[in-house]
Amino acid sequence: MEIRHLKLIKAIVEEGSITKAIDKLHLTQSALSHQLKEAEYQLGTQIFLRQNKKLVLTKAGEKLYETANEVLEKLSSTEQEIKRMIFGEFGTIRISTECYSSYHWLPPVLKQFHLLYPNVDLQIIMEATHYPLQKLKENVIDIAITSDPINDNNIKYMELFQDEMLMVVSAHHPWANKKYVVAEDFIHEHLLIHSLPLETVTIHQFLLAPAKVTPKKITPLPLTEASIEMVKADMGIMAMAKWAVQPYLKDNTLKTIKIGKNGLKRKHLIAIMNNITHPNYFNHFIDFLRTEINQQWNI
Known part of the structure; x- marks a missing residue:
């Protein structure tokens, strides 16, 4: 039959x-x-x-x-x-970033997109964090969010947003009244970072390593809230994106200081493979991500 x-x-x-x-x-x-x-x-x-x-x-x-x-x-x-x-209504998008702080703004954006495309499965691949471009090339993820692009003709980059990194210290710290800090100021400080390896940490990459400066002590502390409490107790300092630190400044127990005279700004990029034809929903997601971040989040 x-x-x-x-x-x-x-x-x-x-x-x-x-x-x-x-x-x-x-x-x-x-x-x-x-x-x-x-x-x-x-x-x-x-x-x-x-x-x-x-x-x-x-x-x-x-x-x-x-x-x-x-x-x-x-x-x-x-x-x-x-x-x-x-034609783009069903599928999966695997995404990762090189910075854990991005996971503060990424999930809400994914949730909003899911309301528009409920049949598109959006997956955050945590194990690709810190090495998103490598994992992108290995087809572990479909989209990498990075502020540290590499020269590779197989990778296409699109600007997502730009933010500024600030040093966060307690209100009683010697830096509290500084207009900005330079690499040499870190020599006697206890620097709290989110995670290793150090090469992926923005403050190390763009300020300390070029000046060949190593802080007195460096401690990886994955939980942002725990790091904030350490800083409040004047037991360390940390670098955070300006948009990320704003909620913690309400009680005046913390101060933020510019990094370098001109500030330390990062440009975050969306990276995808250049040699792959993506379905419509994939391109729609990228457009949605850029619009949502730049207009609604205003970071």
């Missing part, structure tokens, strides 16, 4: 006559009769009986018509799902 046989039986029943079924299926009368005889031969029984010039389903025909409805409906929905996959 083939799909064309099921469509034939369904058309004859629902159109109510051979003539109308012929028109719907775009078959000749001889072709329709041949297909019907073929189906009955395969089943070993009649599908229709002729009563008062009408075709009436036999018991076997009723069962077959029921099955035809189920199979054809399932086939139609499957075809629609596949088309939606091709």
